[in-house]
Amino acid sequence: MEKIPLMDYVGTPLLACLFIVLLWLQWRFPLRRQHFSVLHRLVRNFVLSIPGFAIVRLAMLPIPIAIALWARERNIGLLNWLHLPTWAVVIATFLLMDYAYWWWHWANHMIPIFWRFHNVHHTDLDLDVSTAARFHFGEMIFSIGFLSLAVALFGIAPIMLVVFFITFEAATLFHHSNWRLSIKLERILNVILVTPRMHGIHHSIVQRETNSNWGTIFCWWDKLHRTLRRDIPQDAITIGVAAYREEHELTLGKLFALPFRTQRPWRLPSGEAPARETQPAEKLAE
Numbered sequence: 635m636e637k638i639p640l641m642d643y644v645g646t647p648l649l650a651c652l653f654i655v656l657l658w659l660q661w662r663f664p665l666r667r668q669h670f671s672v673l674h675r676l677v678r679n680f681v682l683s684i685p686g687f688a689i690v691r692l693a694m695l696p697i698p699i700a701i702a703l704w705a706r707e708r709n710i711g712l713l714n715w716l717h718l719p720t721w722a723v724v725i726a727t728f729l730l731m732d733y734a735y736w737w738w739h740w741a742n743h744m745i746p747i748f749w750r751f752h753n754v755h756h757t758d759l760d761l762d763v764s765t766a767a768r769f770h771f772g773e774m775i776f777s778i779g780f781l782s783l784a785v786a787l788f789g790i791a792p793i794m795l796v797v798f799f800i801t802f803e804a805a806t807l808f809h810h811s812n813w814r815l816s817i818k819l820e821r822i823l824n825v826i827l828v829t830p831r832m833h834g835i836h837h838s839i840v841q842r843e844t845n846s847n848w849g850t851i852f853c854w855w856d857k858l859h860r861t862l863r864r865d866i867p868q869d870a871i872t873i874g875v876a877a878y879r880e881e882h883e884l885t886l887g888k889l890f891a892l893p894f895r896t897q898r899p900w901r902l903p904s905g906e907a908p909a910r911e912t913q914p915a916e917k918l919a920e
C-alpha cells in the first residue's frame with residue numbers, strides 16, 4: 635500500500651480524535667433522546683464500516699489521487715486551465731467539491747440503485763457520531779466513480795483533494811453527532827455550515843424531510859435548490875426509514891444483504907406513510 639502521508643499521519647489521527655471528542659460531547663450534552671442501546675449501535679456501526687474504511691484507504695483515495703496527478707500532468711480540468719492564485723484554488727476546490735457532493739447525495743436518494751445502498755446508512759434507528767461511519771461498502775465503491783469524475787472535471791490538485799477529504803469527513807462526523815449546541819450558536823453556525831439539528835431533519839422517517847438537507851459542509855446548496863428545511867424541532871423527529879423500524883431486521887448480516895433484497899415502499903409497517911404539516915421557517919428550530 636502506497637503511503638498518503640497527509641492522510642495517514644495527519645488526517646486519520648485528527649479524525650480519530652474528533653470522533654472521540656464528539657462521542658464525549660454527545661454523551662455529556664445529548665441533543666435527541668436515544669431509544670436504543672448506544673453500545674449496541676456503536677459496535678454494529680463500527681463493524682459495518684470496516685469494509686468501507688478499507689475501500690476508502692485502498693481505492694477511494696488512491697484512485698482519485700492518481701487521476702488528479704494525471705490531470706495535472708496533462709493539463710486537464712477547470713482549475714488546471716485557470717491558473718488561479720493558491721487562495722482562490724483553495725476556495726474553488728471547497729465550493730466545487732462540496733457542491734458536487736450535494737448532487738451525489740441527491741443521486742443517492744433519487745436513483746433507485748444508489749438508494750438501495752444509501753438506505754443502509756438511513757436505517758440507523760438513532761442518530762449519533764457513529765452513524766457517520768455506517769455506510770455500506772457498495773456505496774463507497776460507487777462513490778469512487780463519482781469522486782474520480784469530479785476530480786478530473788474540476789482539475790483538483792492532489793494535495794487539495796486530500797485536504798478537502800479530511801475536512802469533508804470532519805464535517806460528516808460533526809453533523810451526524812448528537813451533540814446539543816446552544817441554539818443561538820447553532821443558528822450562527824448554520825448560516826454557513828450543515829449542523830447536527832439541520833442534518834437530524836434529513837434522517838427523519840417523514841420522506842419529505844429525508845428528501846431535504848443534502849449538504850455536507852456548507853448549507854448554501856440546499857438554500858439554492860430550495861431543499862433546506864429548518865422547521866422541525868428535534869424532539870418531534872423519529873429517526874430512521876419508515877419501512878425498516880424493527881431492530882431484529884437490522885442486524886449486521888441483514889444490513890449487508892439489504893441492497894440486494896426487494897426494497898419496501900416508504901411506509902410504516904402499519905401501511906401508513908408518516909407525514910407532518912409545518913410552516914417553512916427561516917430559523918433553525920430547537
Ligand SMILES: [Zn+2]
Pocket residue numbers: 739743752756836
Ligand atoms: Zn442521505
